[in-house]
Amino acid sequence: MSQPASNEEAKALLEQALPNAEITVNGDGYKYEAIVVSEEFEGMNTLQRHKTVYAALGELITGGALHALSIKAKTPEEVA
Secondary structure (H helix, E strand, O other), X not given: OOOOOOHHHHHHHHHHHOOXXXXXXEEOOOOXXXXXXXXXXXXXXXXXXXXXXXXXXXXXXXXXXXXXXXXXXXXHHHHO
């Protein structure tokens, strides 16, 4: 079993995939929450948004370093 992912590690991967997004990652080594606000989510449904986030974190998820991910993915207009 691999080491748990750090919040910073997960955030860095999300920043690479969504460079202009506002990103917050909170986790305790098992349960994580990612809050991502990005214009790139415009026109995407919830499933598409979640797939985008999962794709960015794929190496952590498939490697077993990140478990139990809760995602909040919104556009800037949705949080205004």
